[in-house]
Amino acid sequence: MDEVKQLLQYAFQTNNALTMPISAPGSAGMESVFVNLVEPGDKVIVCQNGVFGGRMQQNVQRCGGQAIMVQDEWGKPIDLNKLREALQANSDVKAVAFVHAETSTGVLNDAKALCQLAKEFDCLTIVDAVTSLGGSELKVDDWQIDAIYSGTQKCLSCVPGLSPVSFSELAIAVIKQRKHPVQSWFLDMDLVMGYWGKGAKRAYHHTAPVNSIYALHESLLILQQEELQPTHARHLKNHLSLKAGLEKLGLEFVVDQDYRLPQLNMVRIPEGVDDADVRNRLLGEFNLEIGAGLGALAGKVWRIGLMGCGSSQKNVDYCVASLNTVLN
């Protein structure tokens, strides 16, 4: 358990003592952050430019908080000016929440700048790093992130079912000063800390999914071995290779390259091409699964993941060759 914590601290680039995997998927990791930090009546600004900002809004509201939404177009990054206006227009905002890497669109939001702006207004910063951890640069301490959650099944290439989280000293202080009990017993960090926390006596809280934790340990060792910067560089290199191959097939990227995620490649479906038919043939004939569009983008785009161990030249070549066969 101590090794998993240390390896996660490296992955998150943090010294936060409260850094550990929640014993459930990323959606529960998201919920662990909101149920612990949001009390009834609290105002939270949620910047949304994809599916998962909407889930954050749900979480804030189900905690009895008030979610102030800052909306941006799906496929575009969060606009710092809009966040500034929202911060200026609302007093007593407790936290600013946003998704670092939007899995639904393939957009990388500027977490560093968003957190810096939130801190100008003395807000807590809450970041969804489900698709960024292990795939994109992420510096929890340097960027002043107070609470962050991720998933194991994206760029860590581990089994799904765990959600690495990290809470800053400030976030812990906020939790300790709560006026209302945390509405979730399972996700109450004050209880979880007794099991995972620094110097904890490993007091029984729930039965942890130990097999999955061993798997996470191994995947974090692999990340540590390759090191963060080379891992990010590999994701970028393979993305550029995929991009070259897809563009030869006439496929266009939706997201501008300035804020495009290398691990999540969203391309427009060419006119006249049947979305489901192509995906079904890829799966049935090539054992290759690519993602459908979500929400307003359903039927209009494909999302091709190149995450963790999956980000390899071999996979890029196979994907381009398979698409070439199916599309022609």
Add this chain to the structure above:
Amino acid sequence: MDEVKQLLQYAFQTNNALTMPISAPGSAGMESVFVNLVEPGDKVIVCQNGVFGGRMQQNVQRCGGQAIMVQDEWGKPIDLNKLREALQANSDVKAVAFVHAETSTGVLNDAKALCQLAKEFDCLTIVDAVTSLGGSELKVDDWQIDAIYSGTQKCLSCVPGLSPVSFSELAIAVIKQRKHPVQSWFLDMDLVMGYWGKGAKRAYHHTAPVNSIYALHESLLILQQEELQPTHARHLKNHLSLKAGLEKLGLEFVVDQDYRLPQLNMVRIPEGVDDADVRNRLLGEFNLEIGAGLGALAGKVWRIGLMGCGSSQKNVDYCVASLNTVLN
């Protein structure tokens, strides 16, 4: 997924359409039942005769409900008369909740009679079957259980991290008629049903821990192959064998045999024997872990599990021989 549902329906002895594994440990399964069925102000009678009744109380309260506690001595079964008195003394009780097999004491509560009594007063019935599923007789439909949760790592001998649950048609109707949104997004059964429910389109809700679900599938196939009654009979036979061996060593059972769990054997620590020393030697020298006492029973008892595949004559012999060496 459909096969896992069918196999769970067999294990629970139910036709409930909403029968599936929650993507998190038993504690989250417990929470899924309470957050969906309890609304602010609801009265729930919780019968407590061990650790886990206390956790139910916490859950009711964190949902804004009122927990009416019916207390019995730890190591004794829940007294039906006390429950009847509580039902008579309180109007508008929405649900009665109790633990079928108390892991903290080794007591089997009479779930059939408790549910029958609750139904006389038109209450929903909520049952914790973490340690009973696969080890003790359990008939969800015949006994009129409305909501039940279990764990995968006890008598199913599967990896920890999933919580099989089942909800009756009545429970689903209560959920559909809620006045307040379910406070947990992750555990909102109305959303989960879109992914796991009958005729569901498998709408994405969260990323399920698929590896663990495959493991559960296999463990449920093993249960189906051995069949329920022979499985229960094996648990009983190995318990009686352990009992004979332990009594030869002078160890006494705490729980009366009329309501003793075969899968969880609680014995008194003999006077003058150091609790931790014995457990540490068993673990260090024999690779054998036995449980410590919990709560008021800490330091006074040991809890020896004979669950699922672990319930074998070989394990009984090894446990008795190891204890014999360490104690003499």
